[in-house]
Amino acid sequence: MVLLSCCPVITILLAFFYQPLATAVTYNVVNLGAKPDGKTDSTKSFLSAWDAACASANPTTIYVPPGRYLLHKAKFYGEQCKNTAITIRIDGTLVAPSDYRAIGNGGSWLIFEKVSGVSIFGGTLDGQGTVRCFHIAIDGCHNVKVQGVMVSASGNSPNTDGIHIQLSSGVTISNSRIATGDDCVSIGPGSTNLWIENVACGPGHGISIGSLGWELQEPGVQNVTVKTVTFTGTQNGVRIKTWGRPSNGFVRGIVFQNLFMVNVQNPIIIDQNYCPHNNNCPGQNSGVIISDVTYQDIHGTSATAVAVKFDCSKKYGCKGIRLEDVNLTFGDQPAEASCVNVGGSTSGSVEPTKAEAEGTSLKRNIVRSSEPHGLQKFEKWYSMLERCFLRSSGRC
Structure with a gap:
């Protein structure tokens, strides 16, 4: 279940669809340098995992182990992505900056843009009480599935x-x-x-x-x-x-x-x-x-x-x-x-x-x-x- 605690936008610009079975590849964000302490900025590690998944010719999982991972504004861009079978499986908590100004004027925290064949399962997305925006925005997308999401705001x-x-x-x-x-x-x-x-x-x-x-x-x-x-x-x-x-x-x-x-x-x-x-x-x-x-x-x-x-x-x-x-x-x-x-x-x-x-x-x-x-x-x-x-x- 995904829990969104009040409000940096998650703008999802992607298309979901099932792919034929093939040899799967997994990238653990901790192995790429992410720190599950809720304080260290792990944005680069997550983007590195994304780049590796996009370059893979096989179905790929980006795995987020238990723990709290601080992420600043991150854009997962897919126009040049070769892989159309990427799964992001979250067993931990993704934490936004407590100051919404760190996200920038765009008002978006995690952005998936021009992406095809991506599935997101589980985990907690903690906005740390930041307000002023939609929680999840689905804009210009086709065949998107959102399941087991919990959104919480005042x-x-x-x-x-x-x-x-x-x-x-x-x-x-x-x-x-x-x-x-x-x-x-x-x-x-x-x-x-x-x-x-x-x-x-x-x-x-x-x-x-x-x-x-x-x-x-x-x-x-x-x-x-x-x-x-x-x-x-x-x-x-x-x-x-x-x-x-x-x-x-x-x-x-x-x-x-x-x-x-x-x-x-x-x-x-x-x-x-x-x-x-x-x-x-x-x-x-x-x-x-x-x-x-x-x-x-x-x-x-x-x-x-x-x-x-x-x-x-x-x-x-x-x-x-x-x-x-x-x-x-x-x-x-x-x-x-x-x-x-x-x-x-x-x-x-x-x-x-x-x-x-x-x-x-x-x-x-x-x-x-x-x-x-x-x-x-x-x-x-x-x-x-x-x-x-x-x-x-x-x-x-």
Whole structure:
């Protein structure tokens, strides 16, 4: 398991894929001069191991034995790397400088750039409390697997996203625990074919697609699955967030499935009027088109009365929004929903049972619920939404 303790960025620019079996080579960083005392700078030893691995024609392992290894800013560059089967296996702890200024203006601690066929397993990455940056950034990568990662930062630390993904495809995040002061996972423009499963999130701002739509010409986000995630005490559960300004971006083919909320402020939210401090966007409509988003098998408790909030673009609205077997409560009562400019369908047993809606349309699907009174719950939910969708505004 990889533990990241608050925040020098690990920028991963690499592609993972399996290689045929061949004679393996191992480089032990201690044999190359690294000191496991947590005080001696071992950066050169790690880079020497990397250079040797890159030059090898056979699958290679860089091994980090138990101990604490101080690393300053290190860039593992792969454009000239001949080896496409490198494994970095960490049984020790990599320690960042306690003063973030030692990392430099780039804000990155360990950088893997233009690398193919690299796998990283195990160990602890200790940022020593340095803040101001994302923990892990995956930028311009393809077929990346992140497994067994633990990210830890104060819930009050701003801009400390656990894992940020952008301009990448085929990224899988699984079996991880993330506690931050910002998004547990944030998904930026140009992200496609993502799979996020078996993650514990909290504290933090939940899992967010966005913010999107800052640029007029911006690649979209599509084919994202978020499955089997528990959110505990987070600001949001699953969120789609776009700037209230013109853009040709899009979000489509999104599935949120089998999620559990524990005292979450906004369990389900689409916010297409994001405009902090009302700068550069007040009064404008988001140009990001949101369609084909499914919320399925989502349960738990909301910390606020409105558990589902769809605030979609006045110009384009949200289309193809599907809710199936959603059951969210506030205190001992079903929570409420607020819907603006959204169209879609519901099925199964769906709570909240109250809604406020504007410019919205909904289709009713066949209800199949094993829960007692599930049909009545659904009929109540649907009738509330149906009345609201015919009104311009107001709480039902």
